Amino acid sequence: MRILVTNDDGMAAPGIKALVEVAREFGQVIVVAPDSPQSAQGHAITISDPIRLHQVDIFKGIESYECSGTPVDCVKLAKHVVLKDRQIDLCLSGINHGSNSSINIIYSGTMSAAMEASIEGIPSIGFSLLDYSWDADFGPAKSVARELIKKVIDQGLNGCSLLNVNIPKIPETGIMGMKVCRQAEANWKEEFMEAKDPRGQKYYWLTGEFVASDMEPDTDLWALQNGYVSIVPSGHDLTVHNAIGQNKGLESEV
Amino acid sequence: MRILVTNDDGMAAPGIKALVEVAREFGQVIVVAPDSPQSAQGHAITISDPIRLHQVDIFKGIESYECSGTPVDCVKLAKHVVLKDRQIDLCLSGINHGSNSSINIIYSGTMSAAMEASIEGIPSIGFSLLDYSWDADFGPAKSVARELIKKVIDQGLNGCSLLNVNIPKIPETGIMGMKVCRQAEANWKEEFMEAKDPRGQKYYWLTGEFVASDMEPDTDLWALQNGYVSIVPSGHDLTVHNAIGQNKGLESEV
Numbered sequence: 001m002r003i004l005v006t007n008d009d010g011m012a013a014p015g016i017k018a019l020v021e022v023a024r025e026f027g028q029v030i031v032v033a034p035d036s037p038q039s040a041q042g043h044a045i046t047i048s049d050p051i052r053l054h055q056v057d058i059f060k061g062i063e064s065y066e067c068s069g070t071p072v073d074c075v076k077l078a079k080h081v082v083l084k085d086r087q088i089d090l091c092l093s094g095i096n097h098g099s100n101s102s103i104n105i106i107y108s109g110t111m112s113a114a115m116e117a118s119i120e121g122i123p124s125i126g127f128s129l130l131d132y133s134w135d136a137d138f139g140p141a142k143s144v145a146r147e148l149i150k151k152v153i154d155q156g157l158n159g160c161s162l163l164n165v166n167i168p169k170i171p172e173t174g175i176m177g178m179k180v181c182r183q184a185e186a187n188w189k190e191e192f193m194e195a196k197d198p199r200g201q202k203y204y205w206l207t208g209e210f211v212a213s214d215m216e217p218d219t220d221l222w223a224l225q226n227g228y229v230s231i232v233p234s235g236h237d238l239t240v241h242n243a244i245g246q247n248k249g250l251e252s253e254v
Numbered sequence: 255m256r257i258l259v260t261n262d263d264g265m266a267a268p269g270i271k272a273l274v275e276v277a278r279e280f281g282q283v284i285v286v287a288p289d290s291p292q293s294a295q296g297h298a299i300t301i302s303d304p305i306r307l308h309q310v311d312i313f314k315g316i317e318s319y320e321c322s323g324t325p326v327d328c329v330k331l332a333k334h335v336v337l338k339d340r341q342i343d344l345c346l347s348g349i350n351h352g353s354n355s356s357i358n359i360i361y362s363g364t365m366s367a368a369m370e371a372s373i374e375g376i377p378s379i380g381f382s383l384l385d386y387s388w389d390a391d392f393g394p395a396k397s398v399a400r401e402l403i404k405k406v407i408d409q410g411l412n413g414c415s416l417l418n419v420n421i422p423k424i425p426e427t428g429i430m431g432m433k434v435c436r437q438a439e440a441n442w443k444e445e446f447m448e449a450k451d452p453r454g455q456k457y458y459w460l461t462g463e464f465v466a467s468d469m470e471p472d473t474d475l476w477a478l479q480n481g482y483v484s485i486v487p488s489g490h491d492l493t494v495h496n497a498i499g500q501n502k503g504l505e506s507e508v
Contacts, residue, residue: 042297
């Protein structure tokens, strides 16, 4: 089994080290990850600039490359430049430092990388720990990843090829289990911090507060708040299928 | 009616000029758009750098701002810094130079900007013309936008707050009508162009070929290939709902 590991926090992040340590228990690991932090890059790709790719020796005995592009660029380069005819059997992204539950999947580089692999038909799992700290304890998250990867290899993914997995920030003994659920509705209440540069020009820092508007028991937010690991089977179809019939009045024929 | 206009090709693109010209027929227009091209930025946001915002005088009589950030940053700044207590009734993004049908919505800055507005509860329409040229004829696209905006204002959007509208590159007399459809399945077959810089270091340019794997008559790709404007009611829920039950085997309880 050949496993591609990537992330959005960059090659030096503790989270990817934790994921590589788990992944290597299951087969041959190849790492292609950004050479700098790429959080909140969403599904951005680099089309107007050249992309650099360098082999690096970071994880003992693991073929690894750092890439100047976005997380999605990393996956594209991994498949088409690094691996070419070598098949990828599984893509693992993370472990992200911070939540990618609910609406955060839309902004997440970690999940976009995993989604890009799944668009290419590769079973993919994005892992995120609800702890933004660089010193986060990845021990419980490693146990979760190990258990879930084993299950996915044994059972396969059914009806989807992408899982969005979020892990609560609690000690391993406090984790209640794993729940398969749906993406909760939520949004970010933005506030911009205004400042002035030395030349008196205004600039802004994006900041904001996460607002959960949907805590039903079948959601990822409910699972996480109740001590469960959330697993959301995810895809890339943004169509609101129920709304097709409801908006037929917009149609016209010449 | 107050209308926010944005795009991803930047403030100087002919496509946004065309959209502003149509939008001003329907109400007060405010423009907040990137100060440089931001194609393929997906749902990226700027969290590690400051963002600049400058008022500019580009469109006669229209309050306009250019922003150093991504298309999604533009919408966030528009709502929370530029407009604050002034309500936005409608967000229009585009007119994009090039297709955002099918899987392209995932990578598109144009559609991500519109989606960001819809996440905030603002009815939003992203317009794209299937012509990458800077000299594209936006005449037919303007007629389409005018007709559709009028209908959306009259009828409202039902069951969704975001439309992905793509316009075929054909003369206005050749357009067969408008169809409400679903996002077709497709992917990009990537090829990277390899080159060397003056210091002999390799770098890569992303390039690729669009591969349509789904041309059913209810898809946007079918509509466009058959001379129709495609309208896909879109959202931000990436859950594959059918797959939740199918993957219950991944669950565990402690």
